[in-house]
Amino acid sequence: MKLVSENRAFGGTHSRYTHQSDTVNCEMTFAVFLPPFATKENPVPVLYWLSGLTCTDENFMQKAGAMKLAAQLGMAIVAPDTSPRGEQVADEDSYDMGKGAGFYLNATQAPWDKHYQMYDYITKELPALIEDTFPVTGERAISGHSMGGHGALVIALRNPQQYVSVSAFSPVSNPTNCPWGQQAFSKYLGDDTSLWQEYDAAVLLSREQHYIPIMVEQGRADQFLTEQLKPEALISNAQKTDTQITLNMHEGYDHSYFFIASFIDEHLQFHAANLGLI
């Protein structure tokens, strides 16, 4: 693992690292914020943040304004990149496919399957590395935005024993039923739509009752709301299985990090409460 940069922030430390990933078969970058007083003797829980299309590990840390409250709460934040990277990694010219658009799944189709194994990277390799290296406990929460909101919901619903709570901003809620998801799933996963279902939060909610606390934030002025995001599918499918889910709708807010920054404190408090920090 190689340290790329380190900055003091709110009494804690924001650092960026690269490492060679066996799972995605290339060098990966992630950012980690450690609150003040996090030590081996006083390890802290971790909030994993999954970003959206076109993002890297940097967008959330620079734009969301999360570090001040995370420092006060005693919560670490880990922000991975959104896809494998490098010359040898398959890509397309469009912003919603290939690099920056890994959709947090395990691709089964060539040429994508060689590197695009983001589901395993986020659920297995990255937390193992983080917990081996930094003064953190094994307690985890997960959140994300848009494509990353989809990733956070799917990962938590499929692995409820690994996360105490999940939240999402403007998630791609029903990807089997929107253009972003249909394009990505057909190329990464092929024609077998039964596999697509495993990466669709609305479908997962419809199958059985889920007990993990779930909170979703959505702006009504979001330019992607009707065509791509469809949060109503989360609510209607959760009702079918008696799963509790909170969806907060906000007049006038769009899809940007201005929206995330406006409500990130509520999400940090939500996760802190579930992590037993408050």
Ligand SMILES: N[C@@H](CCC(=O)N[C@@H](CSC=O)C(=O)NCC(=O)O)C(=O)O
């Ligand atoms: N066409 C746009 C789309 C890119 C965009 O809006 N990306 C969002 C996430 S969208 C869903 O996953 C984002 O978070 N952008 C980064 C940011 O810092 O705002 C484009 O290419 O710009």
